[in-house]
Amino acid sequence: MTTQASPPPPTSPAGTKDIEDYEPTIMETEGGMPLGTESIMMAADPKQLSGKLRTRVVVLGGGFAGVYTAKHLAEALGKREDVDVELLSQENYFVYQPLLPEVAAGGIGPTHAVNPVREMARGVNFRLCEIDSVDFVNKRVRVTQGEGRRIIGVRYDHLVFCVGKISNFSTMPGVTEHGMGMKTLSDAFELRNHVIRCLELADVEPDPKQRQALLSFVVAGGGFSGVETVGELCELVHRSLEYFPNISKKDVLFKLVHSDRELLPEMPPKLRDVTKKVLEQRQIELVLSDRVRSASPDRVYLKSGRILYTYTFVCTVGNAPNPVAKEALSAGGFEEAKHNGKATGLFATDEMLQCRNKPGYWAVGDCAGVPSPTGVGLCPPTAQFAIRQAKVCAQNIAATIDNKKLRKFQFKALGMLASLGQRNAVADLMGVHISGFIAWMLWRFIYLMKLPGFARRLRVGLDWFLDLFLPRDLTQLSTSKKQGLGLRHYEPGEVIIAEGQLARELFLIKSGQVEVWQERRLDRPEKLLTKLGPKDIFGERAMLNQAKYNSSVRTITAVDVVALSREEFNTIMDQFQVLKDHYKATQPEIFEKAAKK
Numbered sequence: 001m002t003t004q005a006s007p008p009p010p011t012s013p014a015g016t017k018d019i020e021d022y023e024p025t026i027m028e029t030e031g032g033m034p035l036g037t038e039s040i041m042m043a044a045d046p047k048q049l050s051g052k053l054r055t056r057v058v059v060l061g062g063g064f065a066g067v068y069t070a071k072h073l074a075e076a077l078g079k080r081e082d083v084d085v086e087l088l089s090q091e092n093y094f095v096y097q098p099l100l101p102e103v104a105a106g107g108i109g110p111t112h113a114v115n116p117v118r119e120m121a122r123g124v125n126f127r128l129c130e131i132d133s134v135d136f137v138n139k140r141v142r143v144t145q146g147e148g149r150r151i152i153g154v155r156y157d158h159l160v161f162c163v164g165k166i167s168n169f170s171t172m173p174g175v176t177e178h179g180m181g182m183k184t185l186s187d188a189f190e191l192r193n194h195v196i197r198c199l200e201l202a203d204v205e206p207d208p209k210q211r212q213a214l215l216s217f218v219v220a221g222g223g224f225s226g227v228e229t230v231g232e233l234c235e236l237v238h239r240s241l242e243y244f245p246n247i248s249k250k251d252v253l254f255k256l257v258h259s260d261r262e263l264l265p266e267m268p269p270k271l272r273d274v275t276k277k278v279l280e281q282r283q284i285e286l287v288l289s290d291r292v293r294s295a296s297p298d299r300v301y302l303k304s305g306r307i308l309y310t311y312t313f314v315c316t317v318g319n320a321p322n323p324v325a326k327e328a329l330s331a332g333g334f335e336e337a338k339h340n341g342k343a344t345g346l347f348a349t350d351e352m353l354q355c356r357n358k359p360g361y362w363a364v365g366d367c368a369g370v371p372s373p374t375g376v377g378l379c380p381p382t383a384q385f386a387i388r389q390a391k392v393c394a395q396n397i398a399a400t401i402d403n404k405k406l407r408k409f410q411f412k413a414l415g416m417l418a419s420l421g422q423r424n425a426v427a428d429l430m431g432v433h434i435s436g437f438i439a440w441m442l443w444r445f446i447y448l449m450k451l452p453g454f455a456r457r458l459r460v461g462l463d464w465f466l467d468l469f470l471p472r473d474l475t476q477l478s479t480s481k482k483q484g485l486g487l488r489h490y491e492p493g494e495v496i497i498a499e500g501q502l503a504r505e506l507f508l509i510k511s512g513q514v515e516v517w518q519e520r521r522l523d524r525p526e527k528l529l530t531k532l533g534p535k536d537i538f539g540e541r542a543m544l545n546q547a548k549y550n551s552s553v554r555t556i557t558a559v560d561v562v563a564l565s566r567e568e569f570n571t572i573m574d575q576f577q578v579l580k581d582h583y584k585a586t587q588p589e590i591f592e593k594a595a596k597k
């Protein structure tokens, strides 16, 4: 890369640059020039060259809230030269989250549930980057961007927080490692591939226990995303079974775990009952008034003490504030919204969507605590609300810039719909309760009409039309997720490796205690060999020898391990002479054996 051709970085009349190297002192140099010099690219921006004072509105996040705020801002501002709108997000696409369960079930293609941000928010500068934090003193958003992961500061006059929430499973040991989410496109795509893989593995699995775990599908959370996910998964599996002659319908188990006694608590009681009935008719076991305590590779542990054996665990609970919002709340001295007297981790806004007592700062969508237009509590964290808030926020920012009157956010929810899969749904539309096939048709029609862009509507419409006649696609695509190094969690009494198993992994204990033992055989009793704890390694003898494990390892306490796959282990051994020397010295007999092979 060269910086020679780049014109000198212009400064705005305010004496500040819109984009600048954030901490040049910590940056390395490249070709003798400070790395990051070429990131000062205001010359490419004609508005910048005009030398007029520009107001910069920076929108953080490319979800419903961010994209619609930026889009409406661009519309409200038209071709004005004095205001610049920039949208920052870590993906260049917007995810239509309500369709994720359909992606997971193969009802629509994965890219049909997303839209390119640049296409949706025309007239807005889009920056693909990771938002790190906000420097409130210098009014810069600190971001990491580009191939070189350069840290830069993006100047703002108005800042709109639209970073949503994140999935956080840290209160349930093992769920981060072994649970799957339903929030991002890759969550949905991976789940689809994983489910088909489980069917393939179960088809050839002779061990009944393993087979049962492969054919058990557990979803946690009885809200909209949990109910829709279990319903859609059930449809995918049932429709696929005709191609798996070794698996019968009664072999497959679905379980929905929910902490409350009622599913879909936001729905009217009548529709909750219908939901329950429909799911139960499909042999989906409803595990109500119970919670997930922890998870391990093939188990989900519940608070009640029950253990569910499964290789597929989808966790739709455990939303937490986005770390960017969390940090900004305290660093920027923002007021935090409260719900029933409890802090929510959300930016408290007024009815105009402006952060309380913070002129120039706005919040929209799931990360915002917006007073409900009903006068009671906060707006619900739904796309329906985020889209409407975004419009009002954009208009109010434009009004603020022009010193005009701001308007209040007013919106009455139009209703709620939940798809239950297999051409069934429940809907509450302005107090009218509908269920069954008509509700399902309505669900599809309404979501189709709400999809942004004609092309996307056409694609999803076609997918749905073809899905009425054609079987689901059973192609199992391998995802990019590397198996190399993985974190695992086990509860007490679980077997991590079993004697006689072909060695596939080496383990390093992060925390907890295990016991190493030899199983009882005809010629010998069961024997405890040793106990291991944090920083101990096991499995290396068999890995070095490319052989079977010669003992079993069982957990005594809850244990966290780092597992290294055989491929990675071999690569490391080939590359690091020091490791080879270490094992040669400590396990000479294994090396001799390996050399003879």
Ligand SMILES: Cc1cc2nc3c(=O)[nH]c(=O)nc-3n(C[C@H](O)[C@H](O)[C@H](O)COP(=O)(O)OP(=O)(O)OC[C@H]3O[C@@H](n4cnc5c(N)ncnc54)[C@H](O)[C@@H]3O)c2cc1C
Residues within 6 Å of the ligand: 060, 061, 062, 063, 064, 065, 066, 088, 089, 090, 091, 097, 098, 099, 100, 101, 129, 130, 131, 132, 162, 163, 164, 165, 182, 183, 224, 225, 322, 324, 364, 365, 366, 367, 381, 382, 383, 384, 385, 386, 417
């Ligand atoms: C499975 C599912 C089904 C749903 N169904 C419905 C439904 O039927 N109806 C309904 O109204 N609502 C539904 N919702 C809720 C709805 O999707 C959310 O309320 C809505 O997405 C919130 O929008 P948001 O923009 O506030 O947050 P998000 O959509 O979460 O967007 C946040 C954005 O910020 C970006 N971001 C976050 N952190 C960073 C960072 N550090 N750096 C860069 N970018 C960052 C993210 O990439 C993302 O683009 C559903 C949600 C799910 C998960």
